[in-house]
Amino acid sequence: MAKLFVFGIGGTGSRVIRSLVMLMAAGVKIQSCDKIVPIIIDPDTQNGDMNRTVELLKTYKHIHDALGRREEGFFHTDISTLSSIAGDGTAKIRDSFVYDFGGINKPFKDHVGYNQLDVESQALIDLLFTPENLNNSLDVGFRGSPNVGSVVLNEIIDSPEMRFFASNFQSGDRIFFVSSIFGGTGAAGFPLLLKNFKDSRTGLPNAASLNAALTGAMVVLPYFSLEQPAAGVEADFIDSNTFTTKAKDALSYYQNHLNGVNAVYYMGDTPDKPMENNPGRASQRNDAHLVELLSALAIVDFMDYSDDELSGNETFHEYGLREDVSNVQFQHLDSETRDRIAKQLIRFHYFERYYTTHLPGDAQAAYAKGVDLTGAIRNEPVFKELNKFLANPEFGYQSWLRELSRKERTFDALNLSETDFNRMVSDKHIETGFLNKGIHQGSFVKELNRASESISDRDAFKATIKAFEKATDTLVEDKLKYS
Amino acid sequence: MIQQFFSGLYELVLGRPIPANFTNDYREVVFPNTGLMLFIITLAMVLVYYYVLNRMMSTGLYKPRHWVIFLVLNAVIAFIIPIAQVSGNDIETHSYTYMFAFVNVIYSLILFFVFSLLLKRGSVQAWTTPMKWPNKK
Numbered sequence: 001m002a003k004l005f006v007f008g009i010g011g012t013g014s015r016v017i018r019s020l021v022m023l024m025a026a027g028v029k030i031q032s033c034d035k036i037v038p039i040i041i042d043p044d045t046q047n048g049d050m051n052r053t054v055e056l057l058k059t060y061k062h063i064h065d066a067l068g069r070r071e072e073g074f075f076h077t078d079i080s081t082l083s084s085i086a087g088d089g090t091a092k093i094r095d096s097f098v099y100d101f102g103g104i105n106k107p108f109k110d111h112v113g114y115n116q117l118d119v120e121s122q123a124l125i126d127l128l129f130t131p132e133n134l135n136n137s138l139d140v141g142f143r144g145s146p147n148v149g150s151v152v153l154n155e156i157i158d159s160p161e162m163r164f165f166a167s168n169f170q171s172g173d174r175i176f177f178v179s180s181i182f183g184g185t186g187a188a189g190f191p192l193l194l195k196n197f198k199d200s201r202t203g204l205p206n207a208a209s210l211n212a213a214l215t216g217a218m219v220v221l222p223y224f225s226l227e228q229p230a231a232g233v234e235a236d237f238i239d240s241n242t243f244t245t246k247a248k249d250a251l252s253y254y255q256n257h258l259n260g261v262n263a264v265y266y267m268g269d270t271p272d273k274p275m276e277n278n279p280g281r282a283s284q285r286n287d288a289h290l291v292e293l294l295s296a297l298a299i300v301d302f303m304d305y306s307d308d309e310l311s312g313n314e315t316f317h318e319y320g321l322r323e324d325v326s327n328v329q330f331q332h333l334d335s336e337t338r339d340r341i342a343k344q345l346i347r348f349h350y351f352e353r354y355y356t357t358h359l360p361g362d363a364q365a366a367y368a369k370g371v372d373l374t375g376a377i378r379n380e381p382v383f384k385e386l387n388k389f390l391a392n393p394e395f396g397y398q399s400w401l402r403e404l405s406r407k408e409r410t411f412d413a414l415n416l417s418e419t420d421f422n423r424m425v426s427d428k429h430i431e432t433g434f435l436n437k438g439i440h441q442g443s444f445v446k447e448l449n450r451a452s453e454s455i456s457d458r459d460a461f462k463a464t465i466k467a468f469e470k471a472t473d474t475l476v477e478d479k480l481k482y483s
Numbered sequence: 484m485i486q487q488f489f490s491g492l493y494e495l496v497l498g499r500p501i502p503a504n505f506t507n508d509y510r511e512v513v514f515p516n517t518g519l520m521l522f523i524i525t526l527a528m529v530l531v532y533y534y535v536l537n538r539m540m541s542t543g544l545y546k547p548r549h550w551v552i553f554l555v556l557n558a559v560i561a562f563i564i565p566i567a568q569v570s571g572n573d574i575e576t577h578s579y580t581y582m583f584a585f586v587n588v589i590y591s592l593i594l595f596f597v598f599s600l601l602l603k604r605g606s607v608q609a610w611t612t613p614m615k616w617p618n619k620k
Contacts, residue, residue, distance in 0.1 A: 364546045369611035446541040449608045458619075 001034035002172040003085065004303060005165065007193060008040045009177065010141070010185030012220050014053040015288065016178045020296035021056050022400055024077040025063075025389065026348035027469070028341055031303045033174065034069075035078045037085055039165070040098045041189055043152065044141035048285025050098065052395035057097045059389045066382040066461050073469045074348060082161065085168050093164050100161060108148050109134040142184030144242070146250070149188025157196045157204065166204035169213065172307075176299050177217040177261075181250045182243035190217060191258060198260030214310045215261050216302035219254070221247055221268025223291040224275055240274070262310040265298035265317045267291055272408030287403035290328055290411045294319055297337060327412035331427040342413070343482055346425055347472035349414045350439075352390050352397055353424065355468070358441050365445050367452035367467050376460030383461065421475075428482055439479050447471035486511060489518030496586050497579065505574045513568045517587060520564050525591055528557045529598040537609035545609040554595050561591030 008017040017038050030036065038057060042050045063075045070076040083095040094100050104111065114125060114134060125134070133148050142149035156162055175197065179186030194217070196202055197210045204210060226240040247268075258264070269291050298317070302310075321332050330342040363374045377383045390397050404411035415424050421439035422430035430438035437443065451470035457463040476482050490510045494500070500509035532553045536542045565584040569576060603610050604618050611618075 364612070366545060366606075366608055366611045369615055372615075442543040445545075446543065446608060449545070450541070453607055 002032060002174065003035045003037055003170070004030070004033040004299070005169070005173065005175050006036060006038045006299060007175070007177045007179075007189075008038055008053070009179040009189035009193075010042055010183050010187075011047060011049045011286070012180035012183065012186050012292070013178045014040055014042065014047070014050040015286065015292045016218065016220070016295045018049075018053045018056055018395070018400065019288065019293040020299055021053070021060050021079065022293075022397060023296055023300065023341060023344075024079060025060060025075050025397070026341070026344040027072060027074050027076060028300060028344050029072065030077055030300055032306070033303060035080055035085070037080055037082055038097050039082055039161075041153070041156070041193075042098070042141060042185055043101045043104055043138055044185075045098075045101065045139065047141065052285065054097050055392075056389070056395040059385050059392075059395075062382060062385040063389060066385075067465060068462070074351065074465055082165060082168075086164075093161050099156065099159075101156075104152070105137060105139040107135050107137050108152070111138060111152065142188065144182075144184045144239070144246070146184050146188035146246070149184045150192055153185070153189045153192050157193075157202075163205060166206045166210055169206050169209050171209050171212070173209070173213060174303070175213050175215045176302055177215070178220070178295065178299070179218070180220040180222075181254075182220075182222045182247045186220070187246065187250050190219070191254065194258065194260060211260070214307060216263040216265070216298070216310075217261050218265045218267065218295045218298040220291065220295055221266055222271060223267070223269040223289060224286070225271035227274045227276060240271070243271075261314060263302055263305070263315045263317065265295070265301070265319070267295045267298070267319050269409060287406050288400050289407055290404060290409055293404065293411060294337075297340065300340060326408060327410050327426075329413045329427040330425070343476055345414060346476055346480070346482060347469070348397075349401075349424060350421060350444075350472045350475060351468045353419075353421070354441075354444050355386075356391055356398075357419070358444065361441075362445055362448075365449060367445070367448040367464070370452060371458065371460040371463045373460050373464060376464075380461060386461075425480065425482065428480060430480055439475050443479070444471065444475065447474050450474075485519070486515045489514040492518060492590070493583065493586060497582055500583075501577060501579045502575055508572055508574050512572055513565070513574065513583075517565050517568050517583075521561055521587060521591055521594065524560055524564075525557055525594045526598055528553055528560075529595060529602055533599070533602055533606035533609055537606045537612075541608050543608075545612055547613045550599070550609070550612045554592065557595050558588045558591050561587045 006017065006020070008014050017040065020038075024030070024036070040050055040053065044050065057079060060075065060079055061081075064078060067073075067075055069078065081095050081097055083093050108129070109115070112125065114122060117125065128147060133145050136143055136148075138148075138152060142152070177190045177194065179190040181187050194215065196204070197213070197215070200207065200211055202210065222240075222243040224240075225243070228239070228241070275286055298319075301317070320334075321328060322334060323332050325332050330338050333342075359368075362368045368374065388396060393399055398416060401411075401414060401416050405416070413426055415426060418424045421444070422432055432438040448467050448471045451467040451474070452463060454470075455463050455466045457466065493514050500506045532544075532550065536544050562584045565587050566576075566580060569580045569583075574580075599613065600617065603612065606612075
């Protein structure tokens with residue numbers, strides 16, 4: 001089966017992949033491939049957004065590996081590191097979801113050997129780059145400067161990682177880029193990688209397959225702004241006032257020079273309350289945003305198209321809500337989007353809420369006792385990974401959902417603070433009465449016990465996840481009646 | 484046959500029924516009636532617990548403490564039956580009667596436990612109650 005290589009470039013790339021992982025965890029189905037290989041490209045090795053996405057990916061991989069290959073269900077999509085796709089342990093690259101820049105921690109000026117250049121060349125460089133560009137250390141990323149990024153990122157094509165990627169690229173595999181158009185790393189990295197992959201004279205192995213590969217791209221337009229330092233204050237910052245100008249410039253470049261991409265997706269939003277201005281490193285850890293969640297859906301959409309459908313003319317996609325509302329619920333999403341994610345996210349939300357809140361009290365329930373769940377939770381590391389995935393305050397599902405509800409345009413479809421299962425889905429409450437209590441701890445455990453009846457796995461983790469998949473499916477269909 | 488079985492079962496622990504003039508009443512009526520009722524009622528209680536409350540109805544009464552409640556309820560019934568049988572057959576009440584009731588309680592506990600082990604597998608909600616053994620996943 002084919003693989004999908006997702007290049008997440010820059011901070012936005014990392015954040016979109018974070019949302020993609022959440023969708024995969026919820027069991028959103030991705031067609032036409034049996035393995036996603038995310039490759040995060042960001043020279044800022046301490047970037048908060050990137051590091052928490054990497055931790056999330058590692059946790060997801062542990063959980064997926066414990067569950068094994070399946071056609072559907074929570075965590076069923078295989079997300080692997082680049083080095084693991086060789087399968088025979090022969091990879092000579094680091095086993096990581098992140099491209100290894102090898103610690104570029106010098107100023108851009110030194111990186112290009114500015115001081116060794118003749119005067120004319122120095123003058124040309126001075127024309128193309130500002131003094132800040134030249135003096136900024138590269139280990140913080142490109143700080144919203146694509147002119148810097150396009151020089152540095154050009155070198156990664158000759159790296160062992162890219163050669164390994166190209167060597168293992170097979171006919172039928174697809175490529176997807178996720179990047180912002182208004183920053184530094186993403187805006188520079190996407191067209192540059194695309195150009196190199198689609199260049200018929202590229203020095204990469206497997207050039208023919210790469211040239212012919214079906215390729216998609218999510219180009220994220222400005223959707224947030226950053227706080228500006230007070231007048232007269234000397235501060236290290238990214239000027240978000242330039243986002244729109246940079247986006248326009250990049251779009252006009254794309255219009256004429258973007259060749260070889262089969263489907264391009266555009267997504268953006270009116271910036272709301274400015275975020276804290278952190279140009280890089282660990283402090284650049286922006287809250288998750290609805291735009292990132294919807295951008296992750298572009299990957300799902302791209303994979304829904306058959307080879308034939310994508311092989312024709314380039315297609316361009318934009319995304320719109322049904323209504324311009326601040327609190328976005330499932331009903332405000334287009335029916336296609338809703339069909340793709342709503343039930344899966346609701347089921348996963350029910351699972352997370354029950355697992356973290358009620359499961360500790362279920363030691364005597366048949367579904368738990370049958371596989372000695374209490375002992376397994378205590379002793380098996382994979383349960384700790386699951387706990388991390390759901391509740392880690394840095395990168396877990398709970399914090400992701402909480403962050404999504406902190407913006408001015410919030411993703412408000414699922415209510416994390418609501419303890420009543422009957423009222424957790426914002427646009428569909430379950431009517432209860434004297435004889436109908438809807439979904440509650442008792443009915444949940446009943447469904448879990450019933451589900452566990454037909455599960456033959458003796459492995460506690462597999463049996464528990466499968467029981468939750470069946471139980472939540474029944475509860476959503478029969479009690480919530482979500483359609 | 485049934486008379487001999489139940490008489491043997493109770494006399495094994497209690498010895499010959501007293502007062503002696505009621506020995507035949509015990510052997511021919513009280514012991515068989517009590518034993519049969521114990522068997523039927525205990526089976527019914529186990530079926531109600533595992534199949535009605537924890538399969539058909541899924542009431543949430545699957546925890547060991549709920550099982551213990553049914554066990555005790557069955558024991559109370561098992562205590563009442565012998566006394567009711569003795570008084571119902573105009574037999575003089577004696578300390579033997581209460582010993583008989585007590586032994587019937589012990590038998591009810593054993594029988595309830597054995598029926599539980601045999602029948603719990605068919606329950607959806609409570610097949611691990613009071614313990615998972617001897618069933619496996």
